[in-house]
Amino acid sequence: xxxxxxxxxxxxxxxxxxxxxxxxxxxxxxxxxxxxxxxxxxxxxxxxxxxxxxxxxxxxxxxxxxxxxxxxxxxxxxxxxxxxxxxxxxxxxxxxxxxxxxxxxxxxxxxxxxxxxxxxxxxxxxxxxxxxxxxxxxxxxxxxxxxxxxxxxxxxxxxxxxxxxxxxxxxxxxxxxxxxxxxxxxxxxxxxxxxxxxxxxxxxxxxxxxxxxxxxxxxxxxxxxxxxxxxxxxxxxxxxxxxxxxxxxxxxxxxxxxxxxxxxxxxxxxxxxxxxxxxxxxxxxxxxxxxxxxxxxxxxxxxxxxxxxxxxxxxxxxxxxxxxxxxxxxxxxxxxxxxxxxxxxxxxxxxxxxxxxxxxxxxxxxxxxxxxxxxxxxxxxxxxxxxxxxxxxxxxxxxxxxxxxxxxxxxxxxxxxxxxxxxxxxxxx
Amino acid sequence: xxxxxxxxxxxxxxxxxxxxxxxxxxxxxxxxxxxxxxxxxxxxxxxxxxxxxxxxxxxxxxxxxxxxxxxxxxxxxxxxxxxxxxxxxxxxxxxxxxxxxxxxxxxxxxxxxxxxxxxxxxxxxxxxxxxxxxxxxxxxxxxxxxxxxxxxxxxxxxxxxxxxxxxxxxxxxxxxxxxxxxxxxxxxxxxxxxxxxxxxxxxxxxxxxxxxxxxxxxxxxxx
Numbered sequence: 001x002x003x004x005x006x007x008x009x010x011x012x013x014x015x016x017x018x019x020x021x022x023x024x025x026x027x028x029x030x031x032x033x034x035x036x037x038x039x040x041x042x043x044x045x046x047x048x049x050x051x052x053x054x055x056x057x058x059x060x061x062x063x064x065x066x067x068x069x070x071x072x073x074x075x076x077x078x079x080x081x082x083x084x085x086x087x088x089x090x091x092x093x094x095x096x097x098x099x100x101x102x103x104x105x106x107x108x109x110x111x112x113x114x115x116x117x118x119x120x121x122x123x124x125x126x127x128x129x130x131x132x133x134x135x136x137x138x139x140x141x142x143x144x145x146x147x148x149x150x151x152x153x154x155x156x157x158x159x160x161x162x163x164x165x166x167x168x169x170x171x172x173x174x175x176x177x178x179x180x181x182x183x184x185x186x187x188x189x190x191x192x193x194x195x196x197x198x199x200x201x202x203x204x205x206x207x208x209x210x211x212x213x214x215x216x217x218x219x220x221x222x223x224x225x226x227x228x229x230x231x232x233x234x235x236x237x238x239x240x241x242x243x244x245x246x247x248x249x250x251x252x253x254x255x256x257x258x259x260x261x262x263x264x265x266x267x268x269x270x271x272x273x274x275x276x277x278x279x280x281x282x283x284x285x286x287x288x289x290x291x292x293x294x295x296x297x298x299x300x301x302x303x304x305x306x307x308x309x310x311x312x313x314x315x316x317x318x319x320x321x322x323x324x325x326x327x328x329x330x331x332x333x334x335x336x337x338x339x340x341x342x343x344x345x346x347x348x349x350x351x352x353x354x355x356x357x358x359x360x361x362x363x364x365x366x367x368x369x370x371x372x373x374x375x376x377x378x379x380x381x382x383x384x385x386x387x388x389x390x391x392x393x394x395x396x397x398x399x400x401x402x403x404x405x406x407x408x409x410x411x412x413x414x415x416x417x418x419x420x421x422x423x424x425x426x427x428x429x
Numbered sequence: 430x431x432x433x434x435x436x437x438x439x440x441x442x443x444x445x446x447x448x449x450x451x452x453x454x455x456x457x458x459x460x461x462x463x464x465x466x467x468x469x470x471x472x473x474x475x476x477x478x479x480x481x482x483x484x485x486x487x488x489x490x491x492x493x494x495x496x497x498x499x500x501x502x503x504x505x506x507x508x509x510x511x512x513x514x515x516x517x518x519x520x521x522x523x524x525x526x527x528x529x530x531x532x533x534x535x536x537x538x539x540x541x542x543x544x545x546x547x548x549x550x551x552x553x554x555x556x557x558x559x560x561x562x563x564x565x566x567x568x569x570x571x572x573x574x575x576x577x578x579x580x581x582x583x584x585x586x587x588x589x590x591x592x593x594x595x596x597x598x599x600x601x602x603x604x605x606x607x608x609x610x611x612x613x614x615x616x617x618x619x620x621x622x623x624x625x626x627x628x629x630x631x632x633x634x635x636x637x638x639x640x641x642x643x644x645x646x647x648x649x650x651x652x
Contacts, residue, residue: 246492253517264544
């Protein structure tokens with residue numbers, strides 16, 4: 001089973017072969033080096049927390065607190081707050097390195113440069129929180145675990161102890177002879193694996209907390225990177241569309257117009273009864289049809305209106321060319337990034353054509369609203385509803401387009417209508 | 430013999446420009462300048478003082494709506510200059526901008542495709558040079574589909590008539606196209622003007638106003 005070897009302690013704990021693997025030993029090493037660090041932090045915390053605790057108890061008992069004590073506690077508390085990020089600057093890297101013992105998965109997270117930068121940084125205060133955990137809760141857990149270990153050792157050693165000193169007190173019973181102690185020693189031996197597991201569990205909990213508090217959001221970083229690369233791809237795709245559109249517009253279309261014009265001129269010179277008249281007329285007609293086709297192709301590649309009129313203007317042109325009456329409400333304060341405008345335009349284009357083709361609607365409304373972060377596009381119709389991405393109405397492609405710019409597509413289309421499509425496109429970077 | 434119509438032509442694609450020059454020369458137009466960019470167009474019109482400008486919309490330097498903006502500028506400088514703008518795409522906002530320049534006469538907005546129908550194209554140019562207005566049938570069709578317009582009050586027949594007026598046809602020509610009498614057309618036109626609440630004044634001007642109503646019920650230009 002080398003293929004799915006556990007990658008960290010918490011995973012290893014759930015495997016049957018845990019006790020025979022190297023993981024318990026790793027946990028032991030981790031625990032051993034936890035002791036001095038957690039101990040030092042515990043003492044540091046205790047220096048402030050213990051007097052504070054004592055003072056609080058005194059106040060609760062109704063005793064008065066002297067001013068020097070209050071001043072000491074205030075100064076010590078503030079000093080602790082001020083020092084904590086500095087201490088964490090030293091301890092956190094050590095802890096990240098130590099974490100590798102039991103959880104070697106890479107730990108992401110922005111490293112904070114400079115002490116001054118630590119104070120306003122949430123990451124630094126998460127490190128401080130980790131210090132409190134390490135100096136506060138961890139020592140208590142270790143103390144309890146070490147009591148259990150001590151108890152177990154006593155159980156195992158009880159036969160020998162019974163030989164040396166006549167009586168041995170074990171938990172709640174007393175044994176006098178080695179023979180009496182043997183069952184307890186057996187229980188103690190059997191308890192060893194449980195202790196190994198308890199140690200592993202404790203260290204695994206430590207590792208989870210360390211990963212949470214000392215690491216950045218790993219998945220978030222990775223996702224952001226993926227999104228960025230996807231956005232780059234989409235941008236490159238858009239640039240390519242633009243280039244094709246320009247080439248067709250600048251090179252192919254005028255020449256075709258010129259050709260059609262020449263055919264038109266030739267038609268004037270060819271008498272109607274000439275054998276060339278009919279084929280010439282056909283050629284002229286075909287050239288004209290091709291001009292229309294080519295224009296439609298270019299429109300599909302990249303909407304001309306959008307580049308020239310902006311999103312609101314282009315959407316209005318789109319609405320005007322639709323067979324169903326479409327009201328457009330646009331509240332846009334500024335031109336948006338080109339990719340966002342193109343995506344929004346295609347959302348409206350696709351939805352409005354869906355409305356015209358499938359919805360049996362008598363009217364539709366398009367709303368464009370520019371919020372602080374998002375461009376919100378809403379298309380509503382009074383049709384029969386029941387639109388769903390499964391029915392091949394282009395909704396899936398639309399959702400893909402929206403997702404590519406990190407946007408959201410929401411659709412409400414109960415049977416019987418009305419249908420509301422809402423798309424949110426984050427434009428603010 | 431009437432003086433030749435002096436034309437400045439602006440089109441950045443050389444082959445098409447030459448084709449258009451050939452076409453214009455063939456039909457008693459005198460092409461005084463054929464240029465390939467907006468600055469050259471402005472220069473040529475200011476020095477040559479032509480009767481008619483025929484220009485592409487998308488031209489250097491910015492390859493956007495440079496030609497249209499030049500046309501609007503020139504109309505502001507020379508209100509009697511006739512301008513026909515050729516566009517690769519139907520864009521009613523452009524037609525609206527153009528018709529709003531000056532008094533809305535002597536302007537034309539056509540799809541580039543129309544040059545292929547040589548005879549019709551020449552008739553349109555002449556009409557605009559003579560003080561008429563010409564809007565591409567595709568633009569008119571698009572405007573007629575527009576919802577919530579003040580034209581909703583018009584009957585289907587009246588819409589047809591108004592569409593043909595917008596394209597620049599006379600009552601006689603419309604009568605011919607719709608196979609009804611010219612008197613009937615006159616009645617339809619009267620109804621259209623009444624329904625659009627255009628006060629009776631100079632009849633020709635009211636026809637232009639009716640067309641403008643079409644275009645102005647369209648989208649406002651984005652701010």
